[in-house]
Amino acid sequence: MTIDEQQKQLIAQFQLLDGDMEMALQYIMELGEELPGITDEERSDENIVKGCQSKVWLIASLENGKIQFKADSNTAITKGLVSMLVKVLNHQRPEDVLSAEIHFPEKIGMNRFIGTQRSNGFASMIKQINYYAVALSTEKSNA
Amino acid sequence: MTQVAALDVSTIRKEFPILNQEVNGYPLVYFDNAASSQKPKSVIQALVDYYSKDHSNIHRGLHTLAERATSGYEQVRKMAQTFVNADEPEEIIFTRGTTESINLVAQAYGRKVLEEGDEIILSEMEHHSNIVPWQMVAEEKGAIIKVIPVSNFGELILEEYENLLSEKTKIVALNYISNSLGTINSVQEIIEKAHHAGAKILIDAAQAAPHLKIDVQELEADFLALSSHKMYGPTGVGILYGKRELLEYMDPYQGGGEMIKEVHFSGTTYNDIPYKFEAGTPNIADVIAFGAAIDFVERIGHDTIQTHEKELLEKAMEGLNQIEGFEPVGVAKNKASVISFNINGIHSYDLGMWLDARGIAVRTGHHCTQPLMDRMGLEGTIRASFAVYNSPEEIDSFVDSLSQIIKKFGK
Numbered sequence: 001m002t003i004d005e006q007q008k009q010l011i012a013q014f015q016l017l018d019g020d021m022e023m024a025l026q027y028i029m030e031l032g033e034e035l036p037g038i039t040d041e042e043r044s045d046e047n048i049v050k051g052c053q054s055k056v057w058l059i060a061s062l063e064n065g066k067i068q069f070k071a072d073s074n075t076a077i078t079k080g081l082v083s084m085l086v087k088v089l090n091h092q093r094p095e096d097v098l099s100a101e102i103h104f105p106e107k108i109g110m111n112r113f114i115g116t117q118r119s120n121g122f123a124s125m126i127k128q129i130n131y132y133a134v135a136l137s138t139e140k141s142n143a
Numbered sequence: 144m145t146q147v148a149a150l151d152v153s154t155i156r157k158e159f160p161i162l163n164q165e166v167n168g169y170p171l172v173y174f175d176n177a178a179s180s181q182k183p184k185s186v187i188q189a190l191v192d193y194y195s196k197d198h199s200n201i202h203r204g205l206h207t208l209a210e211r212a213t214s215g216y217e218q219v220r221k222m223a224q225t226f227v228n229a230d231e232p233e234e235i236i237f238t239r240g241t242t243e244s245i246n247l248v249a250q251a252y253g254r255k256v257l258e259e260g261d262e263i264i265l266s267e268m269e270h271h272s273n274i275v276p277w278q279m280v281a282e283e284k285g286a287i288i289k290v291i292p293v294s295n296f297g298e299l300i301l302e303e304y305e306n307l308l309s310e311k312t313k314i315v316a317l318n319y320i321s322n323s324l325g326t327i328n329s330v331q332e333i334i335e336k337a338h339h340a341g342a343k344i345l346i347d348a349a350q351a352a353p354h355l356k357i358d359v360q361e362l363e364a365d366f367l368a369l370s371s372h373k374m375y376g377p378t379g380v381g382i383l384y385g386k387r388e389l390l391e392y393m394d395p396y397q398g399g400g401e402m403i404k405e406v407h408f409s410g411t412t413y414n415d416i417p418y419k420f421e422a423g424t425p426n427i428a429d430v431i432a433f434g435a436a437i438d439f440v441e442r443i444g445h446d447t448i449q450t451h452e453k454e455l456l457e458k459a460m461e462g463l464n465q466i467e468g469f470e471p472v473g474v475a476k477n478k479a480s481v482i483s484f485n486i487n488g489i490h491s492y493d494l495g496m497w498l499d500a501r502g503i504a505v506r507t508g509h510h511c512t513q514p515l516m517d518r519m520g521l522e523g524t525i526r527a528s529f530a531v532y533n534s535p536e537e538i539d540s541f542v543d544s545l546s547q548i549i550k551k552f553g554k
Contacts, residue, residue, distance in 0.1 A: 021168075054490070
């Protein structure tokens, strides 16, 4: 699936929840559960996304020219939020990640779940993903 | 003993329009009162009336509206004087709130008296607003900050306080009630000891004002700060109480209109207290509405408020103690209606979000007391804080919701 298709699917899922806050939180936490775990070693300060109020660890690697993301958080809801980003951007080419327009947070009304202050944290996650994509696209072209 | 009137919560609640709403499909339960309380109709009406009928700039005009606004504003100064039992109205300075009051003392008093090597005593349970202003002045003057430690129960270790006091101590600054834990500190004893050492003391009464009767003369406090918005009044207004001789000794904090007697390029003479510290057009409307908040608190009475809030606190503790994994933070003997806690294995942020989804407003995080959280070895807590309009039914709904939410985490 393309990044846009992934976003469309996520938005459709949230539309089914019909704005119910509890159902949305439940769904977000379930998405978090789907994230592949990270090792204790990977849970290092180096992999922490700066600017998030909760702790978020984000790791990226290149496999067959596509980015593999791994992530974790110390809170279940934030883990779900980062999981959505990973779901949308995982297994994509670095250049596609960089050129992607991430519009699903707005469409699913994410500010309701994370608050204005925390949306800065979400922006930090996207920034970190872009840093990885830039670094990995350089790695790819040097390979 | 005076008879304490029982509180009719349902009648009180009708005075607070904001409480009558649903949040996320549930009736709003507002338990974030330690951050800011809601406003009764009388306070909201005072703002509307002032801007609809009486607004003008104060102290300068001769016309009728200026006179109305001025007398309304000065009337509240007298009400605030009575509220904290100050000796005279001139000892009440209007500020933007507790934070500004503390900054005023740090800058206008601290900067004047502190010399290199002098000491300021704070406590481990201070709000950042009673730490940072002192760090700023200490850095500038080469003064040293000493800290009264907190026990595992969330109480100040007073023996340690006594050890910290010396002839080097110039200022002690301490909260009356901890915003994070609800601990009511033995300020009378602390003040007495500070004076014995020759130090002056500032009491941060932001959390105390809505809960208990403040008497600056009985306490012999040198300075006392409080905020209107935590005691049912508008935001952006607070007071600084200071003993006359100290306020007179202090230099102005900010320059501008109002605070001067005469201005010439050859020199300026300052106004008397309290005006010396109220540069510029003040927050007239909110000061006037603050008067309505004082009226509200006095009409119900601190005794009645305290009795009601104590019942809520006990009921909540009883319910929460039944919940597996409930870990209260701060279990002082003498406590205001604040409960700080964690649920073992669940992050406070997750619980805060889920409670909000059920219409329950609590605070999560470090509550602007990072040094205290460090001391307790915590990242943060969930804080439920109760006010006069909260009901036992709301406590039930909070405890029930929390139990159900915890189940979602597989606990």
